[in-house]
Amino acid sequence: MPTVKVDPEEIKRIKRELEALEKERNEIRAKLEELEKELQVWIQKRDEKNKEVQQLRQKGREYKAKRDEINQKIKELKKNREEINAKLDLLYQEILEYRTKRDEYNQLRRLKMPPEKIQERIEKLEWELQTNPNITPEREKQIVDQIQVLATELEIIQQADRFHKKLVETRKKVDQLKKARKAISLEIQKLANQSQQFHEQMIQAFNKADEVKKEADEYHQKVIELREKVREVRRQLREIERKIREYDEKHKELIAYRLVARMRAKKDASFERAVEALEKFKRGEKLTLDELLLLQRYNLV
Numbered sequence: 452m453p454t455v456k457v458d459p460e461e462i463k464r465i466k467r468e469l470e471a472l473e474k475e476r477n478e479i480r481a482k483l484e485e486l487e488k489e490l491q492v493w494i495q496k497r498d499e500k501n502k503e504v505q506q507l508r509q510k511g512r513e514y515k516a517k518r519d520e521i522n523q524k525i526k527e528l529k530k531n532r533e534e535i536n537a538k539l540d541l542l543y544q545e546i547l548e549y550r551t552k553r554d555e556y557n558q559l560r561r562l563k564m565p566p567e568k569i570q571e572r573i574e575k576l577e578w579e580l581q582t583n584p585n586i587t588p589e590r591e592k593q594i595v596d597q598i599q600v601l602a603t604e605l606e607i608i609q610q611a612d613r614f615h616k617k618l619v620e621t622r623k624k625v626d627q628l629k630k631a632r633k634a635i636s637l638e639i640q641k642l643a644n645q646s647q648q649f650h651e652q653m654i655q656a657f658n659k660a661d662e663v664k665k666e667a668d669e670y671h672q673k674v675i676e677l678r679e680k681v682r683e684v685r686r687q688l689r690e691i692e693r694k695i696r697e698y699d700e701k702h703k704e705l706i707a708y709r710l711v712a713r714m715r716a717k718k719d720a721s722f723e724r725a726v727e728a729l730e731k732f733k734r735g736e737k738l739t740l741d742e743l744l745l746l747q748r749y750n751l752v
Contacts, residue, residue, distance in 0.1 A: 469698040476691045483684045490677040493670055500667035504660050511656035518649035521642050528639050535632045542625050549618040556611035561600075566608045573601045725749045 562569065576594045580586065586594075728742035738746075 465698055465701055469695065472691055472695045472698060476688065476695060479684060479688045479691060483681065483688060486677060486681050486684060490674065490681060493673045493677060497667055497670035497674055500663055500670060504664045504667060507656050507660035507663060511653050511660060514649045514653035514656060518646050518653060521646040521649065525639055525642050525646065528635050528642070532632055532635045532639070535628050535635070539625060539628055539632075542621050542628070545621050546618060546625070549614045549621060553611050553614040553618060556607050556614065559607045560604060560611075562604050564604075566605055566612075569601050569605045569608070573598055573605070576601075721745060722749055 564572075576598050580591065580594055724742070725745035725748065728738055728745055731738060731742070732746065
């Protein structure tokens with residue numbers, strides 16, 4: 452190592468610069484720590500908002516699923532109601548036909564007698580035919596004609612009654628179907644109200660999610676800004692640490708030069724060997740145990 456003249460004031464100046472840099476580094480570290488804490492706060496706020504957005508959207512999807520499920524039931528009920536309406540149309544047509552037939556038969560009636568009296572009259576006339584051996588041909592023809600008229604009247608009454616019974620039976624079916632249709636309509640209205648509630652809750656949840664998402668995006672923008680500041684401060688920290696290393700190496704080098712000068716002034720042969728070992732160490736050469744002990748003795752490593 453060559454002998455270099457070292458100015459003590461230069462060592463002091465570098466020492467002061469080094470201390471100033473170290474103070475600045477501590478301030479930058481404190482600023483970095485503060486920024487990183489603030490960054491974590493905003494990250495937590497953003498993540499909480501994003502979680503709230505996910506929860507709200509999940510609720511919105513659940514409300515939508517319930518609404519759609521109800522709407523499907525309403526669709527099926529409406530289909531059932533349409534089927535009932537179609538059946539009612541057929542039954543109304545049947546009622547018209549049965550009433551028309553009944554009225555037509557009633558218009559054919561010639562006697563103002565109930566069917567029981569007509570049947571009773573027929574039986575009396577038939578009994579007379581069977582039991583009167585002295586009946587004249589004229590009377591026999593008269594009885595046969597009367598029986599035929601009465602039987603025709605009875606058939607007309609029976610046909611009118613048959614269509615009337617069908618009319619009554621069909622009207623009962625109509626009443627039952629109308630009750631069923633009314634029940635379906637009430638159920639549809641009830642479900643429609645529920646569907647509307649779920650629809651409004653779905654809209655509310657999605658709208659709220661959009662609002663919270665805007666907040667989350669604002670927080671995320673804050674996170675981006677803080678991360679940029681953190682990167683800048685870290686860059687400043689790396690730069691100041693680089694300067695500290697440079698000044699520290701310079702300071703150590705001047706101290707070493709001063710120490711070498713002092714030792715050489717004292718004619719210290721051991722120190723000279725230590726300096727030679729240091730040079731070997733810097734060149735990457737392997738040192739002996741004695742050389743390592745010398746370096747430690749003079750604090751050169």
